[in-house]
Amino acid sequence: MKMNKNQLYTVVALCAILLFIVIADNCFDAFTLRVFNLCAIYIILALSLNLLNGFTGLFSLGHAGFMAVGAYVCALLTMPPELKEMNYFLTPIVPILKNITLPFFPSLLIAGLASALVGLLIGAPVLRLKDDYLAIATLGFSEIIRVLITNAQPITNGAQGLKGLPRFSTTYTVWAVAGVVVLFMVLLMRSSYGRAMKAVRDDDLAAEAMGINVFKVKVTSFTVSSFWAGIGGALLGHMITTIDPKMFTFSLTYNIVLIVVLGGVGSITGSVLAAILVTVLMEALRFLDEPMNFLFIHTGGLPGLRMVVFSVLLMIVVIFRQKGIMGGKELSWASVAAFRERHSRKGRPQ
Amino acid sequence: MTDIVLSTKGLSMRFGGLTAVSDLNISIGKNEIVGLIGPNGAGKTTAFNVITGMYRPSAGQVFYRDKDITGSKPHVITEKGIARTFQNIRLFRSMTVLENVLVGCNLSISSGLFSATLNLPAYRKKEAAAREFAMALLDKVGLTEAAGKEATSLPYGQQRRLEIVRALATHPALLLLDEPAAGMNPQESLELMAFIHTLRDEFDLTIFLIEHHMQVVMGVCDHMYVLDYGITIAHGDPASIQKDPKVIEAYLGVDDAGNK
Numbered sequence: 280m281k282m283n284k285n286q287l288y289t290v291v292a293l294c295a296i297l298l299f300i301v302i303a304d305n306c307f308d309a310f311t312l313r314v315f316n317l318c319a320i321y322i323i324l325a326l327s328l329n330l331l332n333g334f335t336g337l338f339s340l341g342h343a344g345f346m347a348v349g350a351y352v353c354a355l356l357t358m359p360p361e362l363k364e365m366n367y368f369l370t371p372i373v374p375i376l377k378n379i380t381l382p383f384f385p386s387l388l389i390a391g392l393a394s395a396l397v398g399l400l401i402g403a404p405v406l407r408l409k410d411d412y413l414a415i416a417t418l419g420f421s422e423i424i425r426v427l428i429t430n431a432q433p434i435t436n437g438a439q440g441l442k443g444l445p446r447f448s449t450t451y452t453v454w455a456v457a458g459v460v461v462l463f464m465v466l467l468m469r470s471s472y473g474r475a476m477k478a479v480r481d482d483d484l485a486a487e488a489m490g491i492n493v494f495k496v497k498v499t500s501f502t503v504s505s506f507w508a509g510i511g512g513a514l515l516g517h518m519i520t521t522i523d524p525k526m527f528t529f530s531l532t533y534n535i536v537l538i539v540v541l542g543g544v545g546s547i548t549g550s551v552l553a554a555i556l557v558t559v560l561m562e563a564l565r566f567l568d569e570p571m572n573f574l575f576i577h578t579g580g581l582p583g584l585r586m587v588v589f590s591v592l593l594m595i596v597v598i599f600r601q602k603g604i605m606g607g608k609e610l611s612w613a614s615v616a617a618f619r620e621r622h623s624r625k626g627r628p629q
Numbered sequence: 630m631t632d633i634v635l636s637t638k639g640l641s642m643r644f645g646g647l648t649a650v651s652d653l654n655i656s657i658g659k660n661e662i663v664g665l666i667g668p669n670g671a672g673k674t675t676a677f678n679v680i681t682g683m684y685r686p687s688a689g690q691v692f693y694r695d696k697d698i699t700g701s702k703p704h705v706i707t708e709k710g711i712a713r714t715f716q717n718i719r720l721f722r723s724m725t726v727l728e729n730v731l732v733g734c735n736l737s738i739s740s741g742l743f744s745a746t747l748n749l750p751a752y753r754k755k756e757a758a759a760r761e762f763a764m765a766l767l768d769k770v771g772l773t774e775a776a777g778k779e780a781t782s783l784p785y786g787q788q789r790r791l792e793i794v795r796a797l798a799t800h801p802a803l804l805l806l807d808e809p810a811a812g813m814n815p816q817e818s819l820e821l822m823a824f825i826h827t828l829r830d831e832f833d834l835t836i837f838l839i840e841h842h843m844q845v846v847m848g849v850c851d852h853m854y855v856l857d858y859g860i861t862i863a864h865g866d867p868a869s870i871q872k873d874p875k876v877i878e879a880y881l882g883v884d885d886a887g888n889k
């Protein structure tokens with residue numbers, strides 16, 4: 280088989296990424312590695328939200344809820360009985376759950392499927408709503424899920440959360456899943472399903488007139504998005520090794536919305552780049568939340584200053600570059616070449 | 630008697646106090662080209678919207694090949710074989726010309742999510758067939774070169790043709806065209822009508838089309854219905870419509886754009 284130049288570039292780029300992941304896993308210190316792996320998880324989460332917001336045009340704000348479902352289901356399936364006993368010291372765990380222990384990958388898959396099921400059940404009624412109402416309804420449902428988790432003590436251990444989860448989200452695991460999601464999204468968007476989703480986003484009336492079952496397309500997109508959100512949540516839980524209901528508040532959804540908008544709604548490469556950018560910045564700017572001495576200005580620690588910076592960034596994007604970094608387009612070798620062409624020509628006299 | 634493809638019985642559509650369509654009774658035979666004319670705001674588009682399931686009628690029924698399709702969802706109606714275009718062009722703006730047509734092919738591609746995403750052989754075959762069909766359709770309207778362009782970047786006239794082609798991609802038996810000649814000069818309009826005529830023959834279609842310039846459709850229609858304020862004021866062949874005093878009165882004082 281003969282490869283063209285771009286395919287060759289792609290193979291080289293993939294090898295470079297792979298090599299980087301191996302180096303990172305072996306050489307990064309624990310903190311840096313954690314940030315690096317968090318990037319992968321945010322890539323998964325951003326792409327799953329972009330499927331809805333960007334590609335199907337459904338503005339959902341319920342991502343944290345689906346992540347919570349995934350995280351809890353996976354944790355409950357992987358934790359050994361002794362660990363469960365240690366965690367549930369206030370209210371004992373229901374006996375059936377106590378003795379189930381599955382390996383990580385089946386648990387992860389079940390977590391995704393459970394989250395998809397919840398997505399399907401929630402999607403069926405709320406996807407009949409129009410845009411703004413959909414955002415509000417999904418936000419509400421995500422809060423309901425959180426309240427349920429907080430109160431279902433015999434199952435979820437309530438507000439105490441679950442501690443000491445096995446650290447299954449290794450570098451290779453999270454990046455492999457991120458790779459699968461990127462590939463999945465690329466393939467999905469190339470298929471007739473991807474076209475149907477984009478058609479619904481562009482003009483749902485015209486899509487319907489083309490014989491597309493708009494409601495079914497929306498439910499499919501919502502369910503698939505929930506599936507990956509559940510997977511992302513599960514990976515996050517097994518990376519931090521502690522989960523509790525407070526982790527899954529709206530601010531988590533907000534972070535993901537931020538990445539999707541920043542990267543460009545409807546751009547896969549945009550989401551990937553923005554996920555990395557935001558995750559790294561989120562850590563790099565952590566000093567902002569701490570007390571600072573800046574010449575004569577002395578701040579006594581402003582928790583949340585970081586988020587102010589991000590919110591301002593978000594506002595700037597919304598005002599000046601609504602389409603985000605990638606402007607709804609994809610990064611490809613052709614676009615890189617075009618970019619270089621433009622910039623090398625600028626220097627030369629005409 | 631030809632067999633009846635589309636008919637309505639006492640079809641009415643009210644919006645609050647306004648009756649946009651009132652007691653519409655039409656009957657369209659196979660392979661006919663039928664016109665629906667009338668001044669601005671006569672209720673022509675509303676009639677289309679009710680027939681294609683975009684609105685549920687306030688009263689009356691719609692029959693497609695003797696089956697009651699009243700209140701069916703638009704996508705179900707399209708699946709049954711009725712396709713339409715829109716008065717104010719509604720192309721998918723983020724997509725290329727070819728992709729727009731491929732969306733129309735979606736019905737014939739229908740596959741599982743997995744087989745489509747993983748590009749499995751069963752899906753790949755259907756997708757390839759759809760692409761071939763889409764390109765053949767584009768070729769008919771001289772849009773082969775433009776296949777990779779963004780749909781909304783095309784000049785207006787080509788966008789109209791693309792919309793017709795996109796509707797054809799759903800393999801309809803009945804095609805509803807909402808003012809396909811809007812914005813065209815008389816020469817272009819006549820060319821378009823000739824094109825519609827050839828489409829009918831080539832794809833074995835039945836065509837129901839809206840137009841508010843009576844002259845444009847005179848030559849192409851087998852018979853036509855005239856609406857005014859939602860009421861059917863006349864029905865007949867073009868020659869008799871032209872002479873009908875009620876029609877002349879409805880169109881009296883109507884300017885070139887159809888405004889009263």
Ligand SMILES: Nc1ncnc2c1ncn2[C@@H]1O[C@H](COP(=O)(O)OP(=O)(O)OP(=O)(O)O)[C@@H](O)[C@H]1O
Binds near residue numbers: 668672673887
């Ligand atoms: N969704 C709606 N809600 C309320 N009124 C409507 C609606 N759709 C149409 N109408 C009204 O119904 C009447 C008929 O409109 P319609 O669009 O069917 O006219 P038309 O014959 O297609 O006119 P034109 O030649 O301008 O396209 C108009 O008075 C219009 O304002």
Ligand SMILES: [Mg+2]
Binds near residue numbers: 673674675716
């Ligand atoms: Mg109209």
